[in-house]
Amino acid sequence: MSSPYPPLVPTPRVLMGPGPSPVAPSVLGALAMPTIGHLDPQFLEVMDQTRDMLRQVLETKNALTFPMSGTGSSGMETVLVNLIEPGDRVLVGVNGVFGTRMAEVSKRAGAEVTVVAGEWGRALDAEAFTRAASGKKFQLLCAVHAETSTGVLQPLDPLREVADGLGALLLVDTVTSLGGVPVRADERRIDALYSGTQKCLSCPPGLSPVSLSEAAEKSLAKRERPVQSWYLDLSLIRNYWGADRAYHHTAPINMIYGLHEALRLVLEERLEPRFARHEKNTRALWGGLEAMGLELIVPKAERLVPLTTVRIPDGVDDAAVRRFLLDELSLEIGGGLGPMKGKAWRIGLMGHGSTRQNVTLCLSGLSAALAAQGRTSRVGDALAAVAAVYD
Amino acid sequence: MSSPYPPLVPTPRVLMGPGPSPVAPSVLGALAMPTIGHLDPQFLEVMDQTRDMLRQVLETKNALTFPMSGTGSSGMETVLVNLIEPGDRVLVGVNGVFGTRMAEVSKRAGAEVTVVAGEWGRALDAEAFTRAASGKKFQLLCAVHAETSTGVLQPLDPLREVADGLGALLLVDTVTSLGGVPVRADERRIDALYSGTQKCLSCPPGLSPVSLSEAAEKSLAKRERPVQSWYLDLSLIRNYWGADRAYHHTAPINMIYGLHEALRLVLEERLEPRFARHEKNTRALWGGLEAMGLELIVPKAERLVPLTTVRIPDGVDDAAVRRFLLDELSLEIGGGLGPMKGKAWRIGLMGHGSTRQNVTLCLSGLSAALAAQGRTSRVGDALAAVAAVYD
Numbered sequence: 001m002s003s004p005y006p007p008l009v010p011t012p013r014v015l016m017g018p019g020p021s022p023v024a025p026s027v028l029g030a031l032a033m034p035t036i037g038h039l040d041p042q043f044l045e046v047m048d049q050t051r052d053m054l055r056q057v058l059e060t061k062n063a064l065t066f067p068m069s070g071t072g073s074s075g076m077e078t079v080l081v082n083l084i085e086p087g088d089r090v091l092v093g094v095n096g097v098f099g100t101r102m103a104e105v106s107k108r109a110g111a112e113v114t115v116v117a118g119e120w121g122r123a124l125d126a127e128a129f130t131r132a133a134s135g136k137k138f139q140l141l142c143a144v145h146a147e148t149s150t151g152v153l154q155p156l157d158p159l160r161e162v163a164d165g166l167g168a169l170l171l172v173d174t175v176t177s178l179g180g181v182p183v184r185a186d187e188r189r190i191d192a193l194y195s196g197t198q199k200c201l202s203c204p205p206g207l208s209p210v211s212l213s214e215a216a217e218k219s220l221a222k223r224e225r226p227v228q229s230w231y232l233d234l235s236l237i238r239n240y241w242g243a244d245r246a247y248h249h250t251a252p253i254n255m256i257y258g259l260h261e262a263l264r265l266v267l268e269e270r271l272e273p274r275f276a277r278h279e280k281n282t283r284a285l286w287g288g289l290e291a292m293g294l295e296l297i298v299p300k301a302e303r304l305v306p307l308t309t310v311r312i313p314d315g316v317d318d319a320a321v322r323r324f325l326l327d328e329l330s331l332e333i334g335g336g337l338g339p340m341k342g343k344a345w346r347i348g349l350m351g352h353g354s355t356r357q358n359v360t361l362c363l364s365g366l367s368a369a370l371a372a373q374g375r376t377s378r379v380g381d382a383l384a385a386v387a388a389v390y391d
Numbered sequence: 392m393s394s395p396y397p398p399l400v401p402t403p404r405v406l407m408g409p410g411p412s413p414v415a416p417s418v419l420g421a422l423a424m425p426t427i428g429h430l431d432p433q434f435l436e437v438m439d440q441t442r443d444m445l446r447q448v449l450e451t452k453n454a455l456t457f458p459m460s461g462t463g464s465s466g467m468e469t470v471l472v473n474l475i476e477p478g479d480r481v482l483v484g485v486n487g488v489f490g491t492r493m494a495e496v497s498k499r500a501g502a503e504v505t506v507v508a509g510e511w512g513r514a515l516d517a518e519a520f521t522r523a524a525s526g527k528k529f530q531l532l533c534a535v536h537a538e539t540s541t542g543v544l545q546p547l548d549p550l551r552e553v554a555d556g557l558g559a560l561l562l563v564d565t566v567t568s569l570g571g572v573p574v575r576a577d578e579r580r581i582d583a584l585y586s587g588t589q590k591c592l593s594c595p596p597g598l599s600p601v602s603l604s605e606a607a608e609k610s611l612a613k614r615e616r617p618v619q620s621w622y623l624d625l626s627l628i629r630n631y632w633g634a635d636r637a638y639h640h641t642a643p644i645n646m647i648y649g650l651h652e653a654l655r656l657v658l659e660e661r662l663e664p665r666f667a668r669h670e671k672n673t674r675a676l677w678g679g680l681e682a683m684g685l686e687l688i689v690p691k692a693e694r695l696v697p698l699t700t701v702r703i704p705d706g707v708d709d710a711a712v713r714r715f716l717l718d719e720l721s722l723e724i725g726g727g728l729g730p731m732k733g734k735a736w737r738i739g740l741m742g743h744g745s746t747r748q749n750v751t752l753c754l755s756g757l758s759a760a761l762a763a764q765g766r767t768s769r770v771g772d773a774l775a776a777v778a779a780v781y782d
Contacts, residue, residue, distance in 0.1 A: 002447060004658035005440045007417065008648055010433055012425040020644060023426045026398065031645055032423035034403040035414045035595045037723045042401055049396045056393060069597070070461040070622065073640040077622045105621045198641060204426045206460065206597060206643030228619050230496045231461065231468045247728065249464040250589060252597030253411060254422055255646065257399055267395035332428045337638065 013326070014353075016362055017334035018148050018307055019176070020198035020205050021350035023262075027203055030261035031254050038251045046260055047241060047251070053263035054209050057178065057201075057271070058193070060185035064217055064234065066241040067197070067207040067259055069252050072175045075194030075208025077105050078232040079171055080142075082212075083192060083219055086110030088139040091132060091168065093124045093159075097149035097337050098173050102142045109228060114138075120339055121150045121309065123302040126158030130165070138168040139219075140192075146177035148199070149337045151298050151309035151346065153181065156188050163191075169216055175199055178209065179266050180278045180306035180350055191216040197255075200278070200306050202351030203262035206255045210234075265352075278305050280389060281354045285347065287385035288363040292377045297344055306350045309336070311343065316373055318342050324369040331365050359386055404717070405744070407753055408725035409539050409698055410567070411589035411596050412741035414653075418594055421652035422645050429642045437651055438632060438642070444654035445600050448569065448592075448662070449584070451576035455608055455625065457632040458588070458598040458650055460643050463566045466585030466599025468496050469623040470562055471533075473603075474583060474610055477501030479530040482523060482559065484515045484550075488540035488728050489564050493533045500619060505529075511730055512541045512700065514693040517549035521556070529559040530610075531583075537568035539590075540728045542689050542700035542737065544572065547579050554582075560607050566590055569600065570657050571669045571697035571741055582607040588646075591669070591697050593742030594653035597646045601625075656743075669696050671780060672745045676738065678776035679754040683768045688735055697741045700727070702734065707764055709733050715760040722756050750777055 015022045036043050047066075055065050068075050080102065084090060090111040092103045095118035106113050116132045118124040129141065141163040143154050156172065163170040169191035174183050180200030185193060191213040198205035212220070212234070220234060227233040231249070240248040266274060282305045286296060289310055297309040312318050318335060322345075325331040334346035347362060349355075363386065367379035406413045427434050438457075446456050459466050471493065475481060481502040483494040486509035497504050507523045509515040520532065532554040534545050547563065554561040560582035565574050571591030576584060582604040589596035603611070603625070611625060618624040622640070631639035657665060673696045677687060680701055688700040703709050709726060713736075716722040725737035738753060740746075754777065758770035 002658045002661045004444065004655040005651075007655065008421060008424060008437060008651055010424050010427050010437075010648070013427045013431065015426070015428060017428055019641060020426050020428065028423040028425070028645075030399060032419040033399060033401050034419070035406070035411050035589075036401050036404045037406060037408055037411065038596070040404065040717070040723065046399060046401075053395065070465060071640045071643060074461060074465075074622045077620065081620075101621070108617055108619055108621055196641070198426075198644075204643065204645040205429070205641040206646050226499055228499055229468065229472075230492070230499055231465050232622075249462045250410060250587070250596040252462060252595065252646070254419075254595040254649075255597050255643070257401070258645075260396075260399055264395040264398065267393045270393045326431070332431065 011330060014331045014358060014361060016348050016353060016358060017332045018346045018348055019196065019350065021202050021348060022353035023202055023204055024265055024352045027258050027261045030257040033257050035253050038253060039245060043253065044245065046256060050256055050260045050263065051241065053267055057263055057266050058183055058185045058211055059187065060211055062185065062211045062213055064238055065211040067209045068232065069249060070208055071205050072194065072196030072208045074232065075210045076102060076173065078210055078234065079192040079194050080105045081109045081229050081232055082227050082234045083140055083169060083171065083216060084109040084111045085223060085225060087112060089114065089136060090140045090142060091116060091129060091138045091166065093118065093129065093143040095122060095124055095150065095152065096120055096144060096147035098144045098147060102173065121152060121297045123152050123154050126162050129159060129162045133166050138166045140171050141166060141168040142171045144173040146174065146304050146306065148176045148307060150340065151304045151307045152302050153304040160189050169219060176304065176306055181275055185211055197259055197262065200351045201262045201266065202353065203258045206252065207259055278349065278354045281349050281356060281359055282308065284356065284359045284386040284389040285349060285362065287389060288359065288382035291381040291385040292363065292367065292379065306348060308347045310345045310347060312345060316370065316375065320373065321369040324372055325365050329361065329365045331361060333362065356390060402721060405722045405749060405752060407739050407744060407749055408723045409737045409739055410587065410741065412593050412739060413744035414593055414595055415656055415743045417656065418649050418652045421648040424648050426644050429644060430636060434644065435636065437647060441647055441651045441654065442632065444658055448654055448657050449574055449576045449602055450578065451602055453576065453602045453604055455629055456602040458600045459623065460640060461599055462596050463585065463587030463599045465623065466601045467493060467564065469601055469625065470583040470585050471496045472500045472620050472623055473618050473625045474531055474560060474562065474607060475500040475502045476614060476616060478503060480505065480527060481531045481533060482507060482520060482529045484509065484520065484534040486513060486515055486541065486543065487511055487535060487538035489535045489538060493564065512543060512688045514543050514545050517553050520550060520553045524557050529557045531562050532557060532559040533562045535564040537565065537695050537697065539567045539698060541731065542695045542698045543693050544695040551580050560610060567695065567697055572666055576602055588650055588653065591742045592653045592657065593744065594649045597643065598650055669740065669745045672747060672750055673699065673740050675747065675750045675777040675780040676740060676753065678780060679750065679773035682772040682776040683754065683758065683770065697739060699738045701736045701738060703736060707761065707766065711764065712760040715763055716756050720752065720756045722752060724753065747781060
């Protein structure tokens, strides 16, 4: 009747997909620290330190900054349901999975959603937002800073200008940018953002940092009805993470330990050197892939450093390549989503995983996987292109 | 500018509050296992095994059974928002914090809520539900099996009968019962339940097991509008945890490792011996507390084994006692919530923490803490009462 399985012994992987990314040993160690009470004075200090470090990584002074007790999508839902009341107008840029999801979540929150549709694999043009708004006022302008489904980095400054013109708050998905490319929440006047822990912060999935500007907090204060979600109601969670410590839910203690350590590592490295490391390793990857004759989907100026999308050459078996990498090298890369399914690979160089070693392994592995399908690839050229970046 | 804090070194605690409970070393070890991709074949097997073991612990065959990616309160919100459509009538038993919360979450989901109010510290009478229903039909009858705020165990069989009469699904909070006292979801014909990991499963907080009966699944299928929450929409999450593996969110990999190991330990011990262990240790605690002259708030027949509420004697400084225990013995017990604030202690003997050692430490510690306030307590009698249980 009672049949437990044997204990888990997962085979370690080199994680070069769209996330989770490789986790530093000290972060795994932090996860295994002794669980203590969520109202223990020791833990309250952990919460305060975590918020403080999160603000440093976000480059913000926003009071309302903390990790939500759920994965990245819970952060998306949090900022949307807190800032939307039924009937509010919301303008959403959609050029990938996560913009699509923001539109869906906004609709479920009762918003009147206007979609600014763009090509998958390209950034959105600010003028397209202005056109779609057609002179109306909006409560929110939503965009994805780093589209994990396509590998596009969305320029935010032009959208901030558009939002100002529409009287809208600027709400941004920073799931795959935070910790890998500059987010600079205050400088860019982002009003609301959410992120994930399992991308460039290199912490396991399970938490979603959120941050709201003063203007967004004012919008919260003016709500006429309660937020539809009790679990994600920021007016309650603010009092739990704040000086009141008013009980709301039990924080996921060990996950917070992990995030604390992950943020510590980011700040020890310092932001600018970390961004430079990400950029250098990804430039090497791009050079290597192109030297192998593979095509990158996103134009260079719009590429997202932590995540690269590569067009799968005609006739190459997507699943077989990924299986080869996983089985032979214990190396994970991602497949495409939505219209890119079967047509693109997604290669992540995020956080702890952004290393020359991983660039080298991935290029050599892809070459071997293609060879297994009878394709030649110029792996020597690829490695020479990589070397050139580090010389 | 960049100022990381030093690495965390939490002082271990003996956790005898209302949760989190002590975590077994092998569960902490599982949390620190290498993070792998959420679509990795290895991880898909972990998901399947976790669901299977969860069903065994719940004693159910329910297809729709998995841990939600949030804490216990996210599970509460999940079952409510999925089973409620605006205007639905919901009958909620309220005799503590968690019944109160179910009523609040149901209102936010648009339900017409009828509260069956009861005394804090007492179980609810089935007839009170029938009276409150006053002949109307209801979509849901909601009750808290194990009220973590008061230490009451609610008999469910009579409520099942009432629900049948009202045409209602029976929805139950099993946060503090699962793994410590029998839940027996199928035998009791519970239609929807949610739980937490940080109580009698002795896993850190961060996940919320949920399970829905076939009848509840049918109710889902008949919905006229989408669930208000995208993150908690079971029709989507079912496809992610099911054979389709349709991407919804990124499961919190390492937390799932932890739950897998925690469930394994429950099944290795086997359910009936585990329930018997909880009962024996708690009987020793009750005997000891009463021998010390302390009063237990809940009548014996309605007491919840994993969590005991003790009346704080007049004139005793609640905060000073709990601080003494924490500072001198690194022992955590809980304070009261709501009307019990400052009037009750909550002492948990849950999962890995239900041991004779902890019973002994707690009674001796309480005696010392009371002595520090100039109170005498018959600690010798208490320890003799404890010994009698184990003889």
